[in-house]
Amino acid sequence: MKKVIFIIGVSGCGKSTIGKLLSEELSIPFFDGDDFHPEANIKKMSEGVPLNDTDRQGWLETLNSLAKEQLVGNSCVIACSALKQKYRDTLSEGIIAETKWVHLTGSFHQIFERIHSRPNHFMPSELLQSQFDILEEPKDAIQIASSLSPENSIRKIKKELMTTSEFGLFGLGVMGKSLCRNLANNGFKISMFNRHVAGVEEDVAVSFKAAHSELSQAEAFDDIASFVNSLQQPRKIMLMVNAGKTIDYVIEDLLPYLSENDVLIDGGNSNYVNTKERFDYLKTNGIHFIGTGVSGGEEGALKGPSIMPSGDVEAYENVKPFLEKISAKDQNNLPCCTYVGPEGSGHFIKMVHNGVEYVEMQLLAEVCTLLEASGNNPDEIATILESWKDTANSYLLEITIAIFRKKEGNDWLVKKILDKAGNKGTGNWTTIASTQLGVPSTLIASALFSRYTSFYKEERTLLNKHFNQADHLELKVSTNDILEAYQFARIINHYQGFKLITEASIAYSWNLNLSEIARIWTSGCIIKSNLMQDLVDVFKNTTNILTDTQFSEGINKYKPSVKKVVSQSVLNDISVPCLGESIQFFNGITTAYSSANIIQAQRDYFGAHTYQRLDDDSGKNYHTNWN
Structure with missing residues (x-):
């Protein structure tokens, strides 16, 4: 990999000497940063006036451009004081991965003597103290003591860089x-x-x-x-x-x-x-x-x-x-x-990512079950899913299409796979975290418990013989109904997932950026999708996607279909836990006056847990002797 090696340190530490020797040793070009100072900077320093950050900015940008130009064809060595971290940030802008730092260190007295004895240097030794005053030690640099001989310095740098x-x-x-x-x-x-x-x-x-x-x-x-x-x-x-x-x-x-x-x-x-x-x-x-x-x-x-x-x-x-x-x-x-x-916020959002992933996988499994119950074979199911890519594309949709097209011999491989779904624990952790934070991530729990239910294969087979299940021949839904139900449930899934992240951010004072989290989930990850891409902009304005016009309009559009699909599934004994939970949750989260008043009355009855009243907004707690 081509690299730019910046030799940095205060004036007089030997940057130019070491830089030239290193460039000769590595057979790459050398540039002295001092040669790129504008005339105004040189005049100012020669008059004994220290440069300020404004003076340096253009110079640093020039050296950054030089480095980028050189990296197109080769590595290079550049000597430059780069005393502050923000100076080094400018020098490495856009080429961080290709940048290496070598810091030449020494005491004020040692370097003062060097500059004092150097003829025709345009910076007087009196300015050395100003450089030591602003020096911010780099933590990611190869440290070379100025007391080392040039030969030993080069040997140590080469060892660090090359071996x-x-x-x-x-x-x-x-x-x-x-x-x-x-x-x-x-x-x-x-x-x-x-x-x-x-x-x-x-x-x-x-x-x-x-x-x-x-x-x-x-x-x-x-x-x-x-x-x-x-x-x-x-x-x-x-x-x-x-x-x-x-x-x-x-x-x-x-x-x-x-x-x-x-x-x-x-x-x-x-x-x-x-x-x-x-x-x-x-x-x-x-x-x-x-x-x-x-x-x-x-x-x-x-x-x-x-x-x-x-x-x-x-x-x-x-x-x-x-x-x-x-x-x-x-x-x-x-x-x-x-x-x-x-802290652990990165692992937290990966955990939630996996919870959302559980739901997205379960929803596609339910969709495919409904399409099969409607009389479609795996090839036909794949073709239907392919037609959804314009409006509902995602990585998981794409791999599900490939899965339903894969054959082993004359039959589809998916039909030969044992119906037990495994898990590695992240869905479990997400559900636990939701309960600890008091956040209703109901779809994630439903997807997790669906996997647990699947693992009881022997019991499911036994119970199937004890109860008369419908033949799934009266499923009165269209392909578009199923697509819109799927879209509805996916919105609810992403609402719940990001709601959990929001509440954790508040509880743990993490100050998480939802838009940025959505952005890094638009490529490379399992839950990347067109929907995730839309969320990048939505989260710049709100933390609640159900209040966004685009998503609220989608919910209103898709709601009749999800009601129809879930109802028909229940009537035909088809298990659609996540599709079903999506409409149940939505009905709950949009109910202004819920049945929780009854729960609270029951709690007060048997446990004297008290309750608050609608006609008293003081927050006072009441208890009633219900007998």
């Missing part, structure tokens, strides 16, 4: 392997680790490297110490191992080899509560922890997933170039990766 890896990935399961290939395909030098278990997991990393040409420059390890020591500091290590205790065991295994300011990234489906605990624990050890949701499956991880990082925002800046580079890109070519918020 150490920029990014480490721990755990080579399906997702871990795909992410490694993604990182390598984007030009990053990586180190890969997988444990060694005799007779079970042997030479996994080495064999994986040998199997893929893009990993030729990657380093492969099954020894933790060697893996950690192969990485540039501060180290950036992404953990792709099973959620739960395994993460904690891995952290404990890594800790003895880590250094202050190293960054661990948990890219698995961890529980957000555990992520906060790990964040707090590692903070006491001086280690940063980033909880990161990753969606897209094996293909997404390889070609570009949606990435949802959270934790310490300063630490995120260190890993941002890597995560943004490998992520999917939205319709404006922006990365589907954004800093979500503090």
